[in-house]
Amino acid sequence: ExxxxxxxxxLVQPGRSLRLSCTASGFTFGDYAMSWFRQAPGKGLExxxxxxxxxxxxxxxxxxxxxxxxxISRDDSKSIAYLQMNSLKTEDTAMYYCTRDGxxxxxxxxxxxxxxxx
Amino acid sequence: xxxxxxxxxxxxxxxxxxxTINCKSSQSVFDSSNNKNYLAWYQRKxxxxxxxxxYWASTRESGVxxxxxxxxxxxxxxxxxxxxxxxxVAVYYCQQYYSTPLxxxxxxxxxxx
Numbered sequence: 760e761x762x763x764x765x766x767x768x769x770l771v772q773p774g775r776s777l778r779l780s781c782t783a784s785g786f787t788f789g790d791y792a793m794s795w796f797r798q799a800p801g802k803g804l805e806x807x808x809x810x811x812x813x814x815x816x817x818x819x820x821x822x823x824x825x826x827x828x829x830x831i832s833r834d835d836s837k838s839i840a841y842l843q844m845n846s847l848k849t850e851d852t853a854m855y856y857c858t859r860d861g862x863x864x865x866x867x868x869x870x871x872x873x874x875x876x877x
Numbered sequence: 878x879x880x881x882x883x884x885x886x887x888x889x890x891x892x893x894x895x896x897t898i899n900c901k902s903s904q905s906v907f908d909s910s911n912n913k914n915y916l917a918w919y920q921r922k923x924x925x926x927x928x929x930x931x932y933w934a935s936t937r938e939s940g941v942x943x944x945x946x947x948x949x950x951x952x953x954x955x956x957x958x959x960x961x962x963x964x965x966v967a968v969y970y971c972q973q974y975y976s977t978p979l980x981x982x983x984x985x986x987x988x989x990x
Contacts, residue, residue: 794979804927804970806979822978856926862974863917865938867926 761785761866763857768871771847779842779871781857788838789813792861795831795842797853798870805853807831809861810840825851847875879903879973883982889990896958898985900971905951908975915975918947918956920967921984927970931956963989 767779781793794809808821810831819831830843840857852875858864880903890896906915914934919927929938931947934954944959958965966989971982 803983804981806977806981820977862915862979863929863932863972864919864927865929869926 761859763859763866763868765855765857765868765871768855768873770874770876772877773847773849773875775847776843776845777847777873779844779855779857779873781840781842781868783838783840783859786859788833789835791859793831793833793840794858794861794864795840796856796858797851797873798856799850799853802853807842807855811861844873847873849875851875878978879906879976879980881971881973881980881982883969883971883985885985886983887986887988889988890958890961891990892963893960894990896961896965896987898956898969898971898987900949900954900956900982902952902954902973902975906973906975907951914950914954915973916947916949916954917972917974919970919972920965921970922967930969958987961987961989 762784764782771777792809792811795807796804797807798804808831810819810833828846832841854870854872856870857868859866882901884899916934918931920930921927930941930945935947946957948955968984968986970984
């Protein structure tokens with residue numbers, strides 16, 4: 760059974776950093792791209808970015824709203840995807856979800872909440 | 878960015894009747910090199926994560942009842958629930974994966990009349 764479990768969320772001050780983890784199980788992690796989404800309170804789902812597999816160079820793409828501040832990485836040996844979030848803004852407050860794949864998404868984690876506030 | 882526009886915002890349908898949801902993209906999501914439309918549909922119930930219903934515009938995800946069907950090409954797409962069941966009450970979203978940033982429609986809330 761495919762499982763994705765996010766962790767690392769919490770309350771953080773504006774300008775600080777936070778790293779989210781997505782621990783995967785039930786599939787060969789290294790064979791799949793991994794993506795991150797977020798949903799701010801009262802707003803719709805927003806794509807944050809994805810990381811391709813090592814076969815495809817492990818390349819990443821990001822939404823314009825986070826480009827240059829957020830970095831997605833992966834550790835295939837541990838089956839974990841990471842979302843490093845720097846220079847956080849209040850508008851980054853959201854539930855963050857990881858998903859398997861990079862196009863359409865059958866598997867979602869339950870999310871981890873990030874609140875950016877002073 | 879490709880903007881996805883859904884209509885209606887909400888609809889109420891009697892049990893056993895047909896529900897039709899529309900999704901329009903601001904530019905074509907059809908790739909003529911492989912004859913595929915890069916369009917997916919999701920169902921989302923309160924407190925749950927999105928559930929993939931349809932991908933490639935018309936391919937039903939494994940385990941999804943055959944009362945769900947997707948159609949359309951280019952910029953105009955439709956999700957049809959042929960005979961609405963109580964468990965189908967949810968918000969439905971379309972999503973394009975033709976180009977990044979991946980984008981979603983605003984959602985259509987389906988209720989029982």
